[in-house]
Amino acid sequence: MTPGTLEEFPGTRAAKCPFDPPPELRALQQDGPLAKVRLWDGSTPWFVTTHAEQKALLGNPNVSADVTRPGYPIHSANAGGGSLSFILMDDPEHARLRRMVQGAFTVRRVEGLRPAVQRIVDDLIDDLLAGPKPVDLVEAFALPVPSLVICELLGVPYTDHDYFQENSKTIIRRSASPEERALAFGRLFEYLDGLVGEKLTNPGDDLLSKVAERVAAGELTRPEAAQMGVLLLIAGHETTANMIALGTLALLRNPGQLALLRESDDPKLVAGSVEELLRYLNITHSGRRRVATEDIEIAGQVIRAGEGIILPNDIGNRDPQVFPGPDELDVRRDARRHVAFGFGVHQCLGQPLARVELQVVYGTLYKRIPTLALAAEMEEIPFKHDGQVYGVYELPVTW
Numbered sequence: 001m002t003p004g005t006l007e008e009f010p011g012t013r014a015a016k017c018p019f020d021p022p023p024e025l026r027a028l029q030q031d032g033p034l035a036k037v038r039l040w041d042g043s044t045p046w047f048v049t050t051h052a053e054q055k056a057l058l059g060n061p062n063v064s065a066d067v068t069r070p071g072y073p074i075h076s077a078n079a080g081g082g083s084l085s086f087i088l089m090d091d092p093e094h095a096r097l098r099r100m101v102q103g104a105f106t107v108r109r110v111e112g113l114r115p116a117v118q119r120i121v122d123d124l125i126d127d128l129l130a131g132p133k134p135v136d137l138v139e140a141f142a143l144p145v146p147s148l149v150i151c152e153l154l155g156v157p158y159t160d161h162d163y164f165q166e167n168s169k170t171i172i173r174r175s176a177s178p179e180e181r182a183l184a185f186g187r188l189f190e191y192l193d194g195l196v197g198e199k200l201t202n203p204g205d206d207l208l209s210k211v212a213e214r215v216a217a218g219e220l221t222r223p224e225a226a227q228m229g230v231l232l233l234i235a236g237h238e239t240t241a242n243m244i245a246l247g248t249l250a251l252l253r254n255p256g257q258l259a260l261l262r263e264s265d266d267p268k269l270v271a272g273s274v275e276e277l278l279r280y281l282n283i284t285h286s287g288r289r290r291v292a293t294e295d296i297e298i299a300g301q302v303i304r305a306g307e308g309i310i311l312p313n314d315i316g317n318r319d320p321q322v323f324p325g326p327d328e329l330d331v332r333r334d335a336r337r338h339v340a341f342g343f344g345v346h347q348c349l350g351q352p353l354a355r356v357e358l359q360v361v362y363g364t365l366y367k368r369i370p371t372l373a374l375a376a377e378m379e380e381i382p383f384k385h386d387g388q389v390y391g392v393y394e395l396p397v398t399w
Protein backbone atom coordinates (compact mmCIF):
# COMPACT_ATOMS: atom_id res chain seq x y z
CA MET A 1 0.00 0.00 0.00
CA THR A 2 1.31 3.48 -0.82
CA PRO A 3 0.19 5.98 1.79
CA GLY A 4 -1.55 9.18 0.65
CA THR A 5 0.23 12.50 1.07
CA LEU A 6 -1.47 15.52 2.53
CA GLU A 7 -0.02 18.77 1.22
CA GLU A 8 0.57 21.71 3.55
CA PHE A 9 0.34 20.36 7.08
CA PRO A 10 -0.56 21.89 9.50
CA GLY A 11 -3.89 23.28 8.44
CA THR A 12 -6.11 25.28 10.75
CA ARG A 13 -9.08 23.93 12.62
CA ALA A 14 -12.39 23.79 10.72
CA ALA A 15 -14.25 27.09 10.85
CA LYS A 16 -17.58 25.27 11.27
CA CYS A 17 -16.67 23.86 14.67
CA PRO A 18 -13.60 25.41 16.29
CA PHE A 19 -13.26 22.40 18.59
CA ASP A 20 -12.76 19.87 15.79
CA PRO A 21 -9.51 18.88 14.07
CA PRO A 22 -9.33 19.87 10.38
CA PRO A 23 -11.62 17.62 8.29
CA GLU A 24 -8.78 16.66 5.93
CA LEU A 25 -6.97 15.01 8.85
CA ARG A 26 -10.07 12.98 9.72
CA ALA A 27 -10.25 11.95 6.05
CA LEU A 28 -6.68 10.64 6.27
CA GLN A 29 -7.66 8.66 9.36
CA GLN A 30 -10.42 6.94 7.39
CA ASP A 31 -7.83 5.90 4.78
CA GLY A 32 -5.70 4.02 7.34
CA PRO A 33 -3.32 4.35 10.30
CA LEU A 34 -0.35 5.76 8.39
CA ALA A 35 -0.11 8.53 5.82
CA LYS A 36 2.49 11.06 4.73
CA VAL A 37 2.25 14.83 5.01
CA ARG A 38 4.29 17.50 3.29
CA LEU A 39 5.81 20.10 5.60
CA TRP A 40 6.89 23.70 4.98
CA ASP A 41 10.45 22.49 4.12
CA GLY A 42 9.31 19.92 1.55
CA SER A 43 10.00 16.95 3.84
CA THR A 44 7.36 14.20 4.00
CA PRO A 45 7.27 12.64 7.48
CA TRP A 46 4.93 9.83 8.47
CA PHE A 47 1.60 10.90 9.89
CA VAL A 48 0.02 8.46 12.32
CA THR A 49 -3.74 8.84 12.48
CA THR A 50 -5.04 6.13 14.80
CA HIS A 51 -5.03 5.85 18.58
CA ALA A 52 -3.49 2.35 18.79
CA GLU A 53 -0.61 3.10 16.39
CA GLN A 54 0.06 6.48 18.05
CA LYS A 55 0.45 4.79 21.43
CA ALA A 56 2.56 1.97 19.96
CA LEU A 57 4.99 4.46 18.42
CA LEU A 58 5.13 6.85 21.38
CA GLY A 59 5.94 3.83 23.55
CA ASN A 60 8.61 2.52 21.14
CA PRO A 61 12.20 2.99 22.39
CA ASN A 62 13.36 3.41 18.77
CA VAL A 63 11.78 6.83 18.39
CA SER A 64 13.59 9.99 19.44
CA ALA A 65 12.24 13.34 20.67
CA ASP A 66 15.58 15.03 19.93
CA VAL A 67 14.82 18.00 17.70
CA THR A 68 18.46 18.22 16.56
CA ARG A 69 18.50 14.76 14.94
CA PRO A 70 18.38 14.77 11.12
CA GLY A 71 14.88 13.89 9.92
CA TYR A 72 13.03 15.36 12.94
CA PRO A 73 9.87 17.02 11.58
CA ILE A 74 10.41 20.69 12.45
CA HIS A 75 7.23 22.72 13.12
CA SER A 76 7.97 25.71 10.90
CA ALA A 77 10.70 27.82 9.36
CA ASN A 78 10.45 29.91 12.54
CA ALA A 79 11.18 27.02 14.90
CA GLY A 80 14.22 27.03 17.17
CA GLY A 81 15.58 29.73 19.42
CA GLY A 82 15.96 27.88 22.72
CA SER A 83 16.05 24.54 24.44
CA LEU A 84 13.14 23.28 26.53
CA SER A 85 15.08 20.99 28.86
CA PHE A 86 14.20 17.28 28.98
CA ILE A 87 11.02 17.41 26.87
CA LEU A 88 13.24 17.34 23.75
CA MET A 89 15.83 14.85 25.06
CA ASP A 90 16.09 11.07 24.91
CA ASP A 91 16.85 8.60 27.69
CA PRO A 92 19.05 8.20 29.64
CA GLU A 93 19.60 11.99 29.81
CA HIS A 94 15.84 12.68 29.73
CA ALA A 95 15.16 10.21 32.56
CA ARG A 96 18.01 11.58 34.68
CA LEU A 97 16.58 15.11 34.59
CA ARG A 98 12.89 14.11 34.80
CA ARG A 99 13.57 11.98 37.90
CA MET A 100 14.91 15.02 39.74
CA VAL A 101 11.51 16.73 39.74
CA GLN A 102 8.96 13.97 39.35
CA GLY A 103 8.53 13.49 43.12
CA ALA A 104 6.70 16.84 43.23
CA PHE A 105 4.08 15.65 40.73
CA THR A 106 2.93 12.33 42.18
CA VAL A 107 -0.84 11.99 42.62
CA ARG A 108 -0.42 11.93 46.42
CA ARG A 109 1.74 15.08 46.55
CA VAL A 110 -0.53 16.95 44.20
CA GLU A 111 -3.70 15.93 46.11
CA GLY A 112 -2.11 17.79 49.04
CA LEU A 113 -2.31 20.97 46.95
CA ARG A 114 -6.08 20.63 46.31
CA PRO A 115 -7.15 22.88 49.26
CA ALA A 116 -4.73 25.60 48.09
CA VAL A 117 -6.03 25.30 44.50
CA GLN A 118 -9.63 25.52 45.80
CA ARG A 119 -8.74 28.67 47.75
CA ILE A 120 -7.13 30.27 44.70
CA VAL A 121 -10.17 29.46 42.54
CA ASP A 122 -12.67 30.70 45.17
CA ASP A 123 -10.78 33.98 45.68
CA LEU A 124 -10.61 34.65 41.96
CA ILE A 125 -14.36 33.97 41.57
CA ASP A 126 -15.04 36.37 44.49
CA ASP A 127 -13.05 39.02 42.61
CA LEU A 128 -14.93 38.27 39.38
CA LEU A 129 -18.30 38.64 41.09
CA ALA A 130 -17.26 41.87 42.77
CA GLY A 131 -15.85 43.38 39.57
CA PRO A 132 -17.30 44.87 36.40
CA LYS A 133 -18.92 42.80 33.65
CA PRO A 134 -18.55 41.75 30.92
CA VAL A 135 -15.05 40.59 31.68
CA ASP A 136 -12.35 38.68 29.78
CA LEU A 137 -12.29 35.26 31.46
CA VAL A 138 -8.79 34.52 30.12
CA GLU A 139 -7.20 37.53 31.81
CA ALA A 140 -9.32 37.53 34.97
CA PHE A 141 -9.46 33.80 35.68
CA ALA A 142 -8.07 31.22 33.21
CA LEU A 143 -4.48 32.52 33.32
CA PRO A 144 -4.24 33.50 37.00
CA VAL A 145 -5.39 30.06 38.31
CA PRO A 146 -2.51 27.96 36.89
CA SER A 147 -0.01 30.84 37.18
CA LEU A 148 -0.69 31.22 40.90
CA VAL A 149 -0.52 27.45 41.38
CA ILE A 150 2.76 26.91 39.51
CA CYS A 151 4.30 29.98 41.20
CA GLU A 152 3.41 28.54 44.60
CA LEU A 153 4.77 25.10 43.66
CA LEU A 154 8.01 26.37 42.13
CA GLY A 155 8.56 29.24 44.54
CA VAL A 156 8.37 31.95 41.85
CA PRO A 157 7.02 35.37 42.94
CA TYR A 158 3.56 35.84 41.36
CA THR A 159 4.21 39.59 41.15
CA ASP A 160 6.47 38.74 38.16
CA HIS A 161 3.63 37.00 36.26
CA ASP A 162 3.28 39.68 33.54
CA TYR A 163 6.95 39.22 32.74
CA PHE A 164 6.97 35.43 32.45
CA GLN A 165 3.56 35.28 30.74
CA GLU A 166 4.67 37.72 28.02
CA ASN A 167 7.85 35.75 27.36
CA SER A 168 6.25 32.32 27.41
CA LYS A 169 3.55 33.54 24.98
CA THR A 170 6.33 34.43 22.52
CA ILE A 171 8.04 31.06 22.96
CA ILE A 172 4.92 29.07 22.06
CA ARG A 173 3.66 31.42 19.31
CA ARG A 174 4.36 29.62 16.03
CA SER A 175 4.73 32.86 14.10
CA ALA A 176 7.46 34.21 16.42
CA SER A 177 10.79 34.49 14.60
CA PRO A 178 13.76 32.46 15.93
CA GLU A 179 15.31 35.78 17.05
CA GLU A 180 12.18 36.80 18.99
CA ARG A 181 11.96 33.36 20.53
CA ALA A 182 15.67 33.34 21.44
CA LEU A 183 15.28 36.73 23.15
CA ALA A 184 12.23 35.55 25.12
CA PHE A 185 14.08 32.38 26.05
CA GLY A 186 17.14 34.34 27.13
CA ARG A 187 15.00 36.58 29.35
CA LEU A 188 13.19 33.65 31.00
CA PHE A 189 16.45 31.73 31.36
CA GLU A 190 18.14 34.67 33.10
CA TYR A 191 15.12 35.16 35.33
CA LEU A 192 15.07 31.50 36.41
CA ASP A 193 18.83 31.40 36.74
CA GLY A 194 18.61 34.37 39.14
CA LEU A 195 15.92 32.59 41.15
CA VAL A 196 17.97 29.37 41.34
CA GLY A 197 20.85 31.53 42.63
CA GLU A 198 18.61 33.00 45.34
CA LYS A 199 17.35 29.56 46.36
CA LEU A 200 20.96 28.37 46.66
CA THR A 201 21.64 30.94 49.36
CA ASN A 202 18.16 31.25 50.79
CA PRO A 203 16.21 27.98 50.24
CA GLY A 204 12.48 27.70 50.85
CA ASP A 205 9.96 24.86 50.88
CA ASP A 206 9.46 24.83 47.12
CA LEU A 207 10.45 22.88 44.02
CA LEU A 208 13.08 25.33 42.74
CA SER A 209 14.82 25.09 46.11
CA LYS A 210 14.90 21.29 45.70
CA VAL A 211 16.35 21.74 42.22
CA ALA A 212 18.93 24.17 43.66
CA GLU A 213 19.89 21.51 46.23
CA ARG A 214 20.81 19.21 43.31
CA VAL A 215 23.00 21.98 41.90
CA ALA A 216 24.73 22.37 45.27
CA ALA A 217 25.25 18.58 45.38
CA GLY A 218 26.89 18.68 41.93
CA GLU A 219 24.17 16.48 40.35
CA LEU A 220 22.87 19.21 38.08
CA THR A 221 24.55 22.19 36.45
CA ARG A 222 23.09 25.62 37.06
CA PRO A 223 22.10 26.12 33.38
CA GLU A 224 20.33 22.71 33.45
CA ALA A 225 18.45 23.84 36.55
CA ALA A 226 17.40 27.14 34.97
CA GLN A 227 16.27 25.39 31.76
CA MET A 228 14.21 22.96 33.80
CA GLY A 229 12.61 25.91 35.60
CA VAL A 230 11.72 27.50 32.24
CA LEU A 231 10.09 24.25 31.06
CA LEU A 232 8.05 23.82 34.24
CA LEU A 233 6.97 27.45 34.30
CA ILE A 234 5.79 27.45 30.68
CA ALA A 235 4.25 23.96 30.68
CA GLY A 236 2.64 24.61 34.05
CA HIS A 237 0.47 27.55 33.15
CA GLU A 238 -0.08 27.96 29.38
CA THR A 239 -1.66 24.55 28.83
CA THR A 240 -4.01 24.55 31.81
CA ALA A 241 -5.09 28.15 31.12
CA ASN A 242 -6.11 27.18 27.59
CA MET A 243 -8.07 24.19 28.91
CA ILE A 244 -9.95 26.43 31.35
CA ALA A 245 -10.97 29.05 28.77
CA LEU A 246 -11.58 26.73 25.80
CA GLY A 247 -13.33 24.20 28.09
CA THR A 248 -15.67 26.91 29.35
CA LEU A 249 -16.44 27.97 25.78
CA ALA A 250 -17.14 24.35 24.75
CA LEU A 251 -19.50 23.92 27.72
CA LEU A 252 -21.30 27.20 27.02
CA ARG A 253 -21.85 25.94 23.45
CA ASN A 254 -23.18 22.62 24.84
CA PRO A 255 -25.67 23.79 27.49
CA GLY A 256 -27.02 20.28 28.18
CA GLN A 257 -23.53 19.08 29.11
CA LEU A 258 -22.89 22.21 31.16
CA ALA A 259 -26.15 21.61 33.08
CA LEU A 260 -25.08 18.03 33.90
CA LEU A 261 -21.82 19.28 35.34
CA ARG A 262 -23.34 22.26 37.16
CA GLU A 263 -26.11 20.24 38.76
CA SER A 264 -24.01 17.30 39.92
CA ASP A 265 -22.18 16.97 43.23
CA ASP A 266 -20.55 13.73 42.14
CA PRO A 267 -16.74 14.15 42.08
CA LYS A 268 -16.60 11.24 39.60
CA LEU A 269 -18.71 13.16 37.09
CA VAL A 270 -16.49 16.21 37.52
CA ALA A 271 -13.32 14.10 37.06
CA GLY A 272 -14.91 12.38 34.03
CA SER A 273 -15.78 15.77 32.52
CA VAL A 274 -12.15 16.83 32.80
CA GLU A 275 -11.02 13.70 30.91
CA GLU A 276 -13.70 14.18 28.26
CA LEU A 277 -12.81 17.84 27.73
CA LEU A 278 -9.11 16.92 27.50
CA ARG A 279 -10.02 14.34 24.85
CA TYR A 280 -12.46 16.54 22.95
CA LEU A 281 -10.41 19.75 22.89
CA ASN A 282 -6.92 18.34 22.69
CA ILE A 283 -5.19 21.66 22.99
CA THR A 284 -1.71 20.35 22.06
CA HIS A 285 -3.04 20.21 18.51
CA SER A 286 0.14 20.40 16.45
CA GLY A 287 0.95 16.82 17.39
CA ARG A 288 3.80 15.01 19.08
CA ARG A 289 6.94 14.98 16.90
CA ARG A 290 9.53 12.22 16.73
CA VAL A 291 12.18 10.69 14.46
CA ALA A 292 12.86 6.94 14.07
CA THR A 293 16.31 5.79 15.23
CA GLU A 294 15.87 2.23 13.86
CA ASP A 295 13.59 0.72 11.21
CA ILE A 296 10.14 0.17 12.72
CA GLU A 297 7.49 -2.12 11.25
CA ILE A 298 3.98 -0.97 11.96
CA ALA A 299 0.54 -1.34 10.35
CA GLY A 300 2.00 -3.04 7.26
CA GLN A 301 4.57 -0.28 6.64
CA VAL A 302 8.23 0.19 7.51
CA ILE A 303 9.27 3.51 9.01
CA ARG A 304 12.96 3.76 8.15
CA ALA A 305 15.61 4.98 10.60
CA GLY A 306 15.96 8.74 10.16
CA GLU A 307 12.37 9.28 8.98
CA GLY A 308 10.22 11.84 10.79
CA ILE A 309 6.97 10.91 12.53
CA ILE A 310 4.07 13.19 13.48
CA LEU A 311 1.53 11.87 15.98
CA PRO A 312 -1.46 14.23 16.00
CA ASN A 313 -3.13 13.40 19.29
CA ASP A 314 -6.17 15.48 18.36
CA ILE A 315 -7.29 12.96 15.74
CA GLY A 316 -6.06 10.06 17.92
CA ASN A 317 -8.59 11.28 20.45
CA ARG A 318 -11.31 11.29 17.78
CA ASP A 319 -10.61 7.69 16.69
CA PRO A 320 -14.07 6.05 16.42
CA GLN A 321 -12.53 2.62 17.16
CA VAL A 322 -11.79 3.81 20.69
CA PHE A 323 -14.35 6.58 21.28
CA PRO A 324 -17.70 5.86 19.63
CA GLY A 325 -19.35 9.05 18.33
CA PRO A 326 -16.02 10.84 18.83
CA ASP A 327 -17.21 14.29 17.72
CA GLU A 328 -19.81 14.46 20.49
CA LEU A 329 -18.86 16.12 23.76
CA ASP A 330 -20.28 13.71 26.35
CA VAL A 331 -19.21 14.37 29.94
CA ARG A 332 -20.56 10.96 31.01
CA ARG A 333 -18.30 9.06 28.60
CA ASP A 334 -15.31 7.08 29.90
CA ALA A 335 -12.60 9.10 28.14
CA ARG A 336 -9.66 8.00 30.28
CA ARG A 337 -7.80 6.37 27.41
CA HIS A 338 -7.27 9.72 25.67
CA VAL A 339 -3.78 10.75 24.57
CA ALA A 340 -4.12 14.48 25.38
CA PHE A 341 -1.18 14.13 27.81
CA GLY A 342 0.84 12.16 25.26
CA PHE A 343 2.08 8.62 25.94
CA GLY A 344 5.35 6.83 26.70
CA VAL A 345 8.40 8.23 28.47
CA HIS A 346 7.50 11.86 27.71
CA GLN A 347 3.92 11.53 28.93
CA CYS A 348 2.99 14.77 30.71
CA LEU A 349 4.79 15.07 34.02
CA GLY A 350 2.30 17.65 35.31
CA GLN A 351 -0.87 15.70 34.53
CA PRO A 352 -1.86 15.04 38.17
CA LEU A 353 -1.57 18.77 38.83
CA ALA A 354 -3.47 19.73 35.66
CA ARG A 355 -6.23 17.28 36.66
CA VAL A 356 -6.60 18.74 40.16
CA GLU A 357 -6.70 22.30 38.81
CA LEU A 358 -9.28 21.46 36.14
CA GLN A 359 -11.42 19.41 38.52
CA VAL A 360 -11.52 22.30 40.98
CA VAL A 361 -12.28 24.84 38.24
CA TYR A 362 -14.97 22.84 36.40
CA GLY A 363 -16.48 21.72 39.70
CA THR A 364 -16.70 25.27 41.10
CA LEU A 365 -16.99 27.99 38.44
CA TYR A 366 -20.34 27.04 36.87
CA LYS A 367 -21.96 26.33 40.25
CA ARG A 368 -20.90 29.65 41.70
CA ILE A 369 -21.83 31.57 38.53
CA PRO A 370 -24.77 29.54 37.20
CA THR A 371 -25.82 32.23 34.72
CA LEU A 372 -22.36 32.50 33.13
CA ALA A 373 -22.81 33.38 29.43
CA LEU A 374 -20.77 34.46 26.42
CA ALA A 375 -20.68 38.23 25.95
CA ALA A 376 -19.63 38.11 22.27
CA GLU A 377 -20.70 36.43 19.07
CA MET A 378 -18.86 33.20 18.31
CA GLU A 379 -17.36 34.83 15.17
CA GLU A 380 -15.75 37.50 17.35
CA ILE A 381 -13.81 35.06 19.55
CA PRO A 382 -10.09 35.07 18.62
CA PHE A 383 -8.81 31.47 18.42
CA LYS A 384 -5.13 30.53 18.75
CA HIS A 385 -4.69 28.98 15.33
CA ASP A 386 -1.09 30.22 15.34
CA GLY A 387 -0.06 28.73 18.68
CA GLN A 388 1.60 25.42 19.51
CA VAL A 389 -1.11 25.17 22.15
CA TYR A 390 -4.69 25.75 20.99
CA GLY A 391 -7.16 27.94 22.84
CA VAL A 392 -8.66 31.41 22.81
CA TYR A 393 -6.88 34.72 23.27
CA GLU A 394 -9.92 36.28 24.91
CA LEU A 395 -13.25 35.05 26.23
CA PRO A 396 -15.68 37.86 27.04
CA VAL A 397 -18.27 36.58 29.53
CA THR A 398 -21.08 38.00 31.63
CA TRP A 399 -23.69 36.62 34.09
Ligand code: HEM
Pocket residue numbers: 065086087088098231232233235236237239240243283284288289339340341342343345346347348349350351353354
Ligand atom coordinates in the same frame (compact mmCIF):
# COMPACT_ATOMS: atom_id res chain seq x y z
C1 HEM B 1 -4.18 20.44 30.65
C2 HEM B 1 -2.94 20.74 30.76
C3 HEM B 1 -1.80 20.03 30.09
C4 HEM B 1 -1.73 19.35 28.89
C5 HEM B 1 -2.86 19.12 27.89
C6 HEM B 1 -0.37 18.87 28.74
C7 HEM B 1 0.08 18.11 27.67
C8 HEM B 1 1.34 17.57 27.58
C9 HEM B 1 1.78 16.66 26.52
C10 HEM B 1 0.94 16.21 25.35
C11 HEM B 1 3.07 16.31 26.80
C12 HEM B 1 3.93 15.32 25.99
C13 HEM B 1 4.94 15.97 25.12
C14 HEM B 1 5.60 15.00 24.16
O1 HEM B 1 5.38 13.80 24.20
O2 HEM B 1 6.35 15.45 23.29
C15 HEM B 1 3.47 17.00 28.01
C16 HEM B 1 4.71 16.93 28.59
C17 HEM B 1 5.07 17.65 29.71
N1 HEM B 1 4.25 18.41 30.53
FE1 HEM B 1 2.29 18.76 30.26
N2 HEM B 1 0.36 19.26 29.84
C18 HEM B 1 -0.47 19.95 30.70
C19 HEM B 1 -0.14 20.50 31.92
C20 HEM B 1 1.09 20.47 32.49
C21 HEM B 1 1.41 21.01 33.79
C22 HEM B 1 0.43 21.67 34.76
C23 HEM B 1 2.74 20.82 33.98
C24 HEM B 1 3.46 21.20 35.24
C25 HEM B 1 4.57 21.67 35.38
C26 HEM B 1 3.25 20.12 32.80
C27 HEM B 1 4.56 19.71 32.59
C28 HEM B 1 4.99 18.92 31.56
C29 HEM B 1 6.39 18.48 31.40
C30 HEM B 1 7.54 18.83 32.32
C31 HEM B 1 6.42 17.68 30.25
C32 HEM B 1 7.64 16.97 29.67
C33 HEM B 1 7.67 15.55 30.13
C34 HEM B 1 8.83 14.75 29.55
O3 HEM B 1 9.37 15.10 28.49
O4 HEM B 1 9.22 13.75 30.18
N3 HEM B 1 2.22 19.92 31.93
N4 HEM B 1 2.39 17.75 28.47
